[in-house]
Amino acid sequence: MNRRWSDRLIDNLLYPLAAVLLAFLFGAVILLLQGVNPLEAYSSMVTGAFGSKNGLADTLVKAVPLMLVGLGIAIAFRGGVINIGAEGQLIVGALFTTWIGVQLGEQLPGAIAIILGLVGGALAGGVWGGISGYLKAKMDVNEILSTVMLNAIAIQIAFLLLRGPMIDPAELAAGTNIPHSARLPKTTDMPRFTDLAQMLGITGGADEVGIGGYLGEIYNVLVQPSRLHSGFIFAVIMAILVYIFLWRTTIGYRIRAVGLNRHASRYAGMNVPRTIVLSMTLSGMFAGLAGAVEILGLHHRMFEPTAVSAGYGFTGIVVALFGKLHPLGIIPSSILFGGLLVGGDKMQRAMQVPQVLTVAIVGLIILFVVSTDYLVRRRQNRRLSAEPDSLTTPDEPASPSITSAEVSA
Amino acid sequence: MSEKSNLLPSGLERIESLQMRGIVKRFPGVLASDHVDFDVKAGEIHALLGENGAGKSTLMKILYGLYQPDEGEIILNGRPITINSPTDSLEYGIGMIHQHFMLVDNITVAENVALGMKSSRGFRLDLDVVSARIEELAEKYGLQVNPRAIISKLAVGQRQRVEIVKALYRGAALLVLDEPTAVLTPQEVDDVFVIFRQMAADGHALIFISHKLDEIFALTDRVSVLRDGRMVGTVNTADVTKADLANMMVGREVLLERVRPPSQLGDVRLKMDQVNVVNDDGQRTLKDFSLEVHSGEIVGVAGISGNGQRSLARTIAGLRAVESGKIWLDGRDVTGLSPAEMFNSGLSYIPEERMHDGVVKDFSVAENMILQDYIRAPFSKGIFLDFKTIEQHAGQLISDFRVKTPSQETPAKNLSGGNIQKLILARELAREPRFLIAAQPTRGVDIGATEYIHNQLLQQRANGLATLLISEDLDEVKALSDRIVVLFGGEIMGIVNSDEVTTEELGLMMAGERRMEMPQATA
Secondary structure, three states, rough: OOHHHHHHHHHHHHHHHHHHHHHHHHHHHHHHHHHOOOOHHHHHHHHHHHOHHHHHHHHHHHHHHHHHHHHHHHHHOOOOOOOOOHHHHHHHHHHHHHHHHHHHHHOHHHHHHHHHHHHHHHHHHHHHHHHHHHHHHHHHHOOHHHHHHHHHHHHHHHHHHOOOOOEEEHHHHHOOOOOOEOOOHHHHOOOOOHHHHHOOOOOOOOOOOOOHHHHHHHHHHHOOOOOOOOOHHHHHHHHHHHHHHHHHHHHHHHHHHHOOOOHHHHHHOOOOHHHHHHHHHHHHHHHHHHHHHHHHHHHHOOOHHHHHHHHHHHHHHHHHOOOOOOOHHHHHHHHHHHHHHHHHHHHHHHHHHOHHHHHHHHHHHHHHHHHHHHHHHHHHHHOOOOOOOOOOOOOOOOOOOHHHHHOOO | OOOOOOOOOOOOOOOOEEEEEEEEEEEEEEEEEEEEEEEEEOOOOEEEOOOOOOOOHHHHHHHHOOOOEEEEEEOOOOOOOOOOOOHHHHHHOEEOOOOOOOOOOEEHHHHHHHHOOOOOOOOOOOOOHHHHHHHHHHHHHHHOOOOEEEHHHHHHHHHHHHHHHHHHHHOOOOOEEEEOOOOOOHHHHHHHHHHHHHHHHHOOEEEEEOOOHHHHHHOOOOOEEEOOOOEEEEEHHOOHHHHHHHHHHOOOOOOOOOOOOOOOOOOOOEEEEEEEEOOOOOOOOEEEEEEEEOOEEEEEEOOOOOOOOOHHHHOOOOOOOOOEEEEEEOOEEEEOOHHHHHHHOEEEOOOOHHHHHHOOOOOOOHHOOOOOOOOOOOEEEEEEEEHHHHHHHHHHHHOOOOOOOOOOOHHHHHOHHHHHHHHHHHHHHHOOOEEEEEEOOOOOOOOHHHHHHHHHHHHHHOOEEEEEEEEEOHHHHHHHHEEEEEEOEEEEEEEEEEOOOOOOOHHHHOOOOOEEEOOOOOO
């Protein structure tokens, strides 16, 4: 791109941040109507999400599935398809990973079982996404419909399995019959940050370092016991890999070409249907990976599917859009939205406001981000504006009125 | 219809004169209109000539109320006016006939005319009133339009007349005609010119936008030439030559005549035998199509848009299935191969809808240069793209084919139409094809780029390339082709030697009224 860096900074950073600020401003009005001091509320939100070791850990823990789902969504968008089915793909992935862990976890060394679990989760999610891709490519079934339907199916399958073959034997023995699986063997737990730190010989923590002790807290997140697990590192590596995949490989080139212009891609000899299936499969794989990482890194057992997916499949769409559908943009975007989820929780408890308020503020952010996106595009068009060639729009395919017979020929 | 009356036969007030004075329109980074003066009088046909981006459309959009000028004024019959919207412009009696018809296909002429207008009966339709008025107008101008006909059943020339009636109905005393002949057969062009002359004689003012110099000489009284947003000059058509106008338009000497040396026919590159093609709607778009194209020859395909040309190109490219018949490329049976396999077999294809099918608009120029070959060495190593080679390749083609672009990183959508076409031409020719399909290679492309593209095609012909040139521009087909295939309703009306056929004969064949055969060229 031959755009100036200052333009890029404004487009990619300033505008989104301004959008977030505006959303908070509107949120403040709502909070005021609730009789809550918005400054107090927001400060409880921010400190809740980012201000303490545990808050920060929780934020990053939630960023992991958001990042992975977001990457999958971005691949689909880049390939010109829309994946609303990440919820279902995540659930299917989590289920299959659980099954692998429970069945094979005891026999295999931990590292192998984890890798197998991750691969299995990705494959299951990939199949789930691939179904929609296949239906679209072969029968022109709208992928939005099919992915949403498959969400519902995934949830029911999960309940079916968790009440039947996959139910925790302990539940059966106790007669409580709560639909969750057995705990995966401890060896299959993805290491936590504190475990990694210990492996590197780092122990203890820092107190009161840096700005009001805040830098110390960040350090503590990384080394002291918390829920933060290595899935975070895994997700960041995946983001970099997806970036390389989309922009440096031939398959990535094809996916982007098909996503931007199916016709020209077909004219250039690309197999468009196969590429659509591929984009959807890859998209589902990342959602499946999110499910796998949630099981191996955090929950260690499968339970109520909608509680495992926790709406990440939908929030991930917003994460991807906020990250400008760019794998590297999705990293900070997922952390921001992880923080919103955690901070919203904290705000609710501290200020006694209904939790839907957080949802409303997230909604406002989406609204403003989408609107600023329009402004950004307008700015870019102004910068690049060239006078159109003809009195009619040059981009339109010419002479649509001649005969409809030839158009389809 | 007396000379003194200020009413047109349609009962409208005439526009005695319309002047645009010192019009300035700026877009960021572009001065689209630079103090342009332009005027048109009642009873006159005034041509507006200029290359793409010269500012014709800006000027006309200002007249039509789509843009507001930054400076300058519009004076109607001696009074300054402001035109804020197309509605305003209609009120002043200014109408526009667009190149692409703005008609709804599956309703009648009268319904199309009434569309978007207030009924004289409030909420009840007044189609009978509309029809009566259409008939009245049609009769006055010899337009032969039946208000009860369904648009989709009408020929292209008739549809254009519906557009004219529509404009007249809405009170246009001044008509802007945007390349009105682009989709017509030569005979239809003659017919519509009669109508235009009649309208001018009755006191209408007509602004005629066209690239075709022949038509400008056949029809217009004065010509105004725009270049780079400036008015180069306004001249009486009778006082100048074609070469004068071309020079004014481009600002340098332009060769209008193409020198086509005798062909050096080689082996048969493309052979089609009794090919039949059916489209998705079950309509037969190619009927028993048989053709041979030799190395070193350009075969032109003439026909009115929608008579199977698109189908022909797409079928050879593997984008549409053959129902029956066979296709050979270089003696190898390629019937039913996929587009990718066709490209590998030595086909190159310049598709007619370049923005739609030829480039990925949001890809950079460099990325667009490898649209077919991204997956092959030297552009890829394993699964990774080799950016160094890709950049070198793009740089080479940009300079070889004189593609005007700020950089090879620029998205293709920011290039002008002519330069996008050069990009596609460069890409397709760099692949060193055995056979080239060039579909509408210069449609909407300015004179300079057209000259360049034509010369490239002739150069490749000299180098032994076999080319199928599909074009709606008969002059282009005649100038470049050794032989011409005329298509009508998917059928070959004749294969003729381009030097021996007259435009009239071609026109009759294009209209399906005549078949002709001439001895085939032999290798």
